Amino acid sequence: MSVRPWRDISRRKSRQIMVGKVPVGGDAPIAVQTMTNTLTSDAAATIAQILRCEEVGADIVRVSCPDVESTAALRTIVRGVNVPIVADIHFHYKRGLEAADAGAACLRINPGNIGSQARVKEIVNAAKANGCSIRIGVNAGSLEKHLLEKYGEPCPEALVESALEHMKMLQDEDFHEFKISVKASDVFLAVAAYNGLAEVCDYPLHLGITEAGGLQGGTVKSSIGLGMLLWAGVGDTIRVSLSADPVEEVKVGYHILKSLGIRARGVRVVSCPSCARQGFDVVKTVETLETRLAHITTPLSLSVLGCVVNGPGEARETDIGLTGGGNGRHMVFLSGITDHVIESEKMVDHIVMLVEKKAAELDAAKAAAEAAAIAAE
Incomplete structure (x- = not known):
């Protein structure tokens, strides 16, 4: 159940x-x-x-x-x-x-x-x-x-x-x-x-x-x-x-x-509408990330939240998470766990790199599992 x-x-x-x-x-x-x-x-x-x-x-x-x-x-x-x-x-x-x-x-x-x-x-x-x-x-x-x-x-x-x-x-x-x-x-x-x-x-x-x-x-x-x-x-x-x-x-x-969680293709982005608390321009960042990640077909999730109110909670539910912080430094979560910080000017390129890396890992794991299943037949 x-x-x-x-x-x-x-x-x-x-x-x-x-x-x-x-x-x-x-x-x-x-x-x-x-x-x-x-x-x-x-x-x-x-x-x-x-x-x-x-x-x-x-x-x-x-x-x-x-x-x-x-x-x-x-x-x-x-x-x-x-x-x-x-x-x-x-x-x-x-x-x-x-x-x-x-x-x-x-x-x-x-x-x-x-x-x-x-x-x-x-x-x-x-x-x-x-x-x-x-x-x-x-x-x-x-x-x-x-x-x-x-x-x-x-x-x-x-x-x-x-x-x-x-x-x-x-x-x-x-x-x-x-x-x-x-x-x-x-x-x-x-x-x-x-x-x-x-x-x-x-x-x-x-x-x-x-x-x-x-x-x-x-x-x-x-x-x-x-x-x-x-x-x-x-x-x-x-x-x-x-x-x-x-x-x-x-x-x-x-x-x-x-x-609806019925069928996944590509990156599912969870993002906030932004407000005065945001540590970076959420709207522009999400727009850029969606364009930069359009080539990814592997199902995975990315949260992009402008501040720490809901950011950590959403990040715990996604493969990769980005939460806005102060002084141009923002927290990055991997598999729901706090991992490292990234500066604003490097943020987008860094997230794209992490998503591409995660997609490659998931694809490799899927291929290995399929090969093992075929070998077991």
């Missing part, structure tokens, strides 16, 4: 599917996704954007395929990147067939928009033939007319019913390699819909608060909605939808997961 039960998250049990080489659901790590905003027909620009997203940790990237030019470019895009590509198909089922043949790892569709069951069958056959999974994408902004007439407005029950109807269309073709999303721009609507869907199926769920807004507002809105669901154990993949660079979506996604 955990000594901190209030921190435990009991994750919903879901079946596992594969999106290319990435497992989704089951006991797999929660995947972080994003979507390109380049013209998919411009393969070079789309590849460049995907590669930048890969650098910050994107597990899966979705691209829109609204026309033949886009699916024609998809083959080049898939070959030019490392992450699995999800092809977003809405109304034209033939784009789904073309995308599957072009190497898409997953097809994002709304089966009800594809047309007849015969067309859904064609999509399923193409997915089976090419090893594609499917994401059923239900959205409050595009609910079916009969559901709007039945419920009067978008509501959690309508989103769940839509998802169940679409699920049946795939199940009737004996296809089960799919995940589902029930997105809404209203946080309460989305959370209620996902919770309702989680109770009636075991398929993996892709979380998102759609049309969340710009970088700041969208980050807050997504953090609230996704945080509520993830804390309840719901969700197998996430996408933070922002009117911003897709790279920022990935960064925010990891920050949400790190904040």
Whole structure:
């Protein structure tokens, strides 16, 4: 039993599917996704954007395929990147067939928009033939007319019913390699819909608060909605939808997961907002450190506190800690223990060095443990 039960998250049990080489659901790590905003027909620009997203940790990237030019470019895009590509198909089922043949790892569709069951069958056959999974994408902004007439407005029950109807269309073709999303721009609507869907199926769920807004507002809105669901154990993949660079979506996604202790990547910085007690410029120091340490992918923690009020306490909980002192001399903590002092002018370079050293040690220890496990088999 955990000594901190209030921190435990009991994750919903879901079946596992594969999106290319990435497992989704089951006991797999929660995947972080994003979507390109380049013209998919411009393969070079789309590849460049995907590669930048890969650098910050994107597990899966979705691209829109609204026309033949886009699916024609998809083959080049898939070959030019490392992450699995999800092809977003809405109304034209033939784009789904073309995308599957072009190497898409997953097809994002709304089966009800594809047309007849015969067309859904064609999509399923193409997915089976090419090893594609499917994401059923239900959205409050595009609910079916009969559901709007039945419920009067978008509501959690309508989103769940839509998802169940679409699920049946795939199940009737004996296809089960799919995940589902029930997105809404209203946080309460989305959370209620996902919770309702989680109770009636075991398929993996892709979380998102759609049309969340710009970088700041969208980050807050997504953090609230996704945080509520993830804390309840719901969700197998996430996408933070922002009117911003897709790279920022990935960064925010990891920050949400790190904040909940679900998945770590890179340096988790604990820092104070600063006040008149600060022994150094905390805001500028944190900004500089985050930039200087962006290349670190090894999970570790760093506390940067301006004074001794909370500094030592926070430092005890992090791998490396910095607490502001007087006369331009500040205390450095290693593994929660007071270790040495550092002068202001050397502080940033010194902390960067310590973090890089710690990351190298952790990487070496992990590699040694993996080698020992392989040798023991």
